[in-house]
Amino acid sequence: MKVFVIALSFWILIYPSFGNVFPGEIWSSGRIDLGNGGDKIFYILFKARNRNSTAPLILYMAGGPGTSGEYNILLENGPYIVNKGAQFVRNDYAWNNQYDMLFIDQPVGVGFSKAKDYESSCKDKMCVVDDVYKFLRGFYNEYPEYRNRPFYISGVSYAGHYVPGVSAHLIRKADPIINFKGAIIGGPWIDAEIQMYLDAYYLYDKKRFNIFEYLFFTFTGLVCRMLVVVDREHAYDLCSAINSQKDRYAALANEMNIESKEDYGSVVEEVVKFWNDEKTQRELGVYKEKYEIRNVTAGALLRRYDWLVRYSYDVAFVLDSGYPVTLMVGDLDYTCQYFGSLAVSEQMKWHGSKEFLNSKWELPFIGVKKRKGGNFTFYKVDEAGHLIPRDQPEVALKLLDEFISVYP
DSSP: OHHHHHHHHHHHHHGGGSSSSSTTOOEEEEEEEOSSSSOEEEEEEEOOTTOOTTOOEEEEEOOTTTBOHHHHIIIIISSEEEOTTSOEEEOTTOGGGTSEEEEEEOSTTSTTOBOSSGGGSOOSHHHHHHHHHHHHHHHHHHOGGGTTSEEEEEEETTHHHHHHHHHHHHHHHTOTTOEEEEEEEESOOOOHHHHHHTHHHHHHHTTSSOHHHHHHHHHHHHHHHHHHHHHHHHHHHHHHHHHHHHHHHHTOSOTTOTTOOOOHHHHHHHHHHHHHOHHHHHHHTOTTOOOOSBOHHHHHHHHHHTTTOOOHHHHHHHHHTTOOEEEEEETTOSTTOHHHHHHHHHHOOSTTHHHHHTOOOEEEETTEEEEEETTEEEEEETTOOSOHHHHSHHHHHHHHHHHHHHOO
């Protein structure tokens, strides 16, 4: 009997590393209670494939706002992805090749996370960053081996709000157990006022708009910018309507990659199917819970109250505090297009502003252009859309490796 108990205990301990929904991976999942009687953030932790017991930890957040982290696991940089043929396959360029990857569902209520009630759903920065900080404190308590280990924050799209906000919050907290090292963001949505204004120019440059459409939507974009300055609180409705009309005129089959022929419908269908699968949910510890890629409540609240908030100030604060920030933008990404991201980068005020403005384009390797000033780096990736690790997986991993090797 004793032998059986020992054998069973050993099997339970090693079970996550083989014969599961992520074959060959060492992973774990769970929910961290935020301590207010109901809010809980769900996570999946993938250990480094090279079995490095001191591997840096990277927190990865999805965008939306209101998009689940599991969506990006299977579309971008997770150990297994749903490929362009809607097949579940091993990702040779997964970010957990050398690093421990921590994917989370936030804000509360998104994906497999739990929100106590409507009132606890976040609608502004302080709510989001405080919840993520509480999550990290709880996570470090459950996984004390990560204390003082190099910790980086990353994400995509609307994480251009989350990553700078959380990074700045951690710097101000100066928590001795969280060894924050820097931030890297793909296809970032940082400053709506600047980025949305340059959408029309991007579409004209890519020959999706004629000169009249370009001039019209440049004018309406200017109206939006003026309203944001005068009355940000009430600018959302008009700016959102202008943005929607511009998108309709553009009539792009895929806003995340303007040249893509990929059938995202079938891919998304497979992603949802995978996370709603009974076997998957049993192993995740979320059995019989309905998975949805986006949470309507969380998304709507943040879009109304946070979408137009400028986060370049937080990026500048992180840089001025001595920490590195890297942005990477796909040339074919309309969702957070290249001209807007570069304009935000050039207009930021921080100690290295002049150095970045005077920097020249470098060509670190084929298909990538780079500008650097101080501890800030901007990459433009050719033949890539919004999800760079999906369109150019090898390149995205190289950029991550370079970032961490320069700022260990």
